[in-house]
Amino acid sequence: MTATRRDQVRAATLEEIKAVARQQMAASGTADLSLRAVARSMGLTAPALYRYYPNRDALVTALIVDAFNALADHLEAAQAVATGNFGERFMAVIAAYRGWALAHPVDFQLIYGNPIIGYEAPREETVPAASRNLAILAELLAEGLAEGKVEQPRVPAWFVQHLETLRGPGRQSAPIEALYLSVVGWMPLHGILMLELFNHLQPVVGQTDAFFAHTMCHLYTQMGLNLSE
Amino acid sequence: MTATRRDQVRAATLEEIKAVARQQMAASGTADLSLRAVARSMGLTAPALYRYYPNRDALVTALIVDAFNALADHLEAAQAVATGNFGERFMAVIAAYRGWALAHPVDFQLIYGNPIIGYEAPREETVPAASRNLAILAELLAEGLAEGKVEQPRVPAWFVQHLETLRGPGRQSAPIEALYLSVVGWMPLHGILMLELFNHLQPVVGQTDAFFAHTMCHLYTQMGLNLSE
DNA sequence: TGTTTACAGTTTACGGCGTTAACAAACAAA
DNA sequence: TTTGTTTGTTAACGCCGTAAACTGTAAACA
Incomplete structure (x- = not known):
């Protein structure tokens, strides 16, 4: 119910993914958005992002x-x-x-x-x-x-x-x-x-x-x- | 100089590639254009297209x-x-x-x-x-x-x-x-x-x-x- | 006519992509 | 302490664009 510790971290990660994605698109254009590159830039592996967005379109x-x-x-x-x-x-x-x-x-x-x-x-x-x-x-x-x-x-x-x-x-x-x-x-x-x-x-x-x-x-x-x- | 036999075939192929590409984009959107799919649909292998267009952007x-x-x-x-x-x-x-x-x-x-x-x-x-x-x-x-x-x-x-x-x-x-x-x-x-x-x-x-x-x-x-x- | 040369196509390969499945560690709740 | 959930991992599949090396075949020339 109340915003638990883990929920806060999760919300922050959701935002960070979007921020990194925006940054990447600003550098390389909208169509170049790559989940793998976003993950890489966050020090994660690509499949980890699927815990946050079900697929690329959702992001x-x-x-x-x-x-x-x-x-x-x-x-x-x-x-x-x-x-x-x-x-x-x-x-x-x-x-x-x-x-x-x-x-x-x-x-x-x-x-x-x-x-x-x-x-x-x-x-x-x-x-x-x-x-x-x-x-x-x-x-x-x-x-x-x-x-x-x-x-x-x-x-x-x-x-x-x-x-x-x-x-x-x-x-x-x-x-x-x-x-x-x-x-x-x-x-x-x-x-x-x-x-x-x-x-x-x-x-x-x-x-x-x-x-x-x-x-x-x-x-x-x-x-x-x-x-x- | 004059349009030889081979030149004609080549020109036709250049046009066919464009036609197939247009058709594929009409079906799947501009960003989905795939050289491999175009080649496949023409009964060719993908690298063959590089004889006609140096890369995807040229097409x-x-x-x-x-x-x-x-x-x-x-x-x-x-x-x-x-x-x-x-x-x-x-x-x-x-x-x-x-x-x-x-x-x-x-x-x-x-x-x-x-x-x-x-x-x-x-x-x-x-x-x-x-x-x-x-x-x-x-x-x-x-x-x-x-x-x-x-x-x-x-x-x-x-x-x-x-x-x-x-x-x-x-x-x-x-x-x-x-x-x-x-x-x-x-x-x-x-x-x-x-x-x-x-x-x-x-x-x-x-x-x-x-x-x-x-x-x-x-x-x-x-x-x-x-x-x- | 026979030889050379340019071209059109192949197979193979590399690295990147989105996405799924199977599994391990960290953590919350009991 | 045990149990269950969440977050991450690695491995794998089938796509992609593109490059290199190789093979026939058609044209150009002797």
Whole structure:
């Protein structure tokens, strides 16, 4: 029942395995993750890891869930710290999103890239964590809407229906319009980041920093966000 | 000099290896590509393949170059066939882009996803092929600009400079404004497709077909394209 | 036409991988 | 102190990419 001595050690080992795996993937790429190498680097033999994770995919799943939550934590922290008017706060969170992706490319592509083989992470684990990210953007957009800094979008009827189920029956969060804008606004953001992470953006646009800042402001302004005041 | 008998057989074998590899990846995912399995499926032993490709990465590179060109060919064909006003023609090519991505998910993620390990395809091969795709969009947008169906965008000065080098010294292709719009418009398109291909879009938006059509029209209209007349 | 040469394929081998089975030591609970 | 559980080991299986050495066979040339 209470956390016994052995349970603590076990929990620490579970974490250490993930840490070493992350470190190894940062050095050699997501697909190179090798249980034997992880074990070796921990001074263990490979079969010992099977006491902690039933197989390699289970370890990857754990890493993915961690990555999702780390990103959402990072965004929440950025949102909490952000000051100034709506535009400044919104762009601060957008910048934090890109910042995390560039700082943790392996985790980001673990989440949003093709995560090793035909493997698919279990929905019940990843979808809620992924929703947190959208929820943060939606919350900010709700503030913008309330302040009149964001134009009311016209949400298609069929989409309203789905967004309501997405919002869940629980806590009364952002209005549909905010959720809608966060989803649509996610597309160019995600597109830029995926291209940048896989080095397809730099040869096309030259200065990726400037392109990101410019394009995001440009598109979001055209979507009806007042970012300047 | 002329294509001798043996050269023809060799060329056919090079193609067969790629075909079998594509087929195997379609069945088991990009990272599962196994030289031994390809050889087995061709009635050969694994080392025999080394007469044709110096190693596994070389084969993957060949597949990537093929995929780039297949996508560009597909877009050019769609453009050639497209009729109607500017908006209809433009959206037809956009739809063709998505159509190809969904019909050839493995090739698309070979191009734009993380293509196995820390491996990077040689720039001198992939960049020109990738540029073809943008060039087709830019050409269409140039027509739209000429017809007054596309608003003149304000291109940032630093970006003008880079876009001119990108356009190359060769043939006088689309104007800078068209190139600019094609690059910016590529971001949401790519974002949607990457999310859809990795199954992150469906849980969020429900009907991916409707979402794609709606969002693309929405964003491009806001970017200043007149799609309706 | 007969000889040489280049090529396409083989077998064998090395070291690495994920994973399973059988077993030993350390430890917790009785 | 004994018993049972947990954590680790070694050995083994069948994959993988790749290299070396070797063998026929088809093309090129005398």
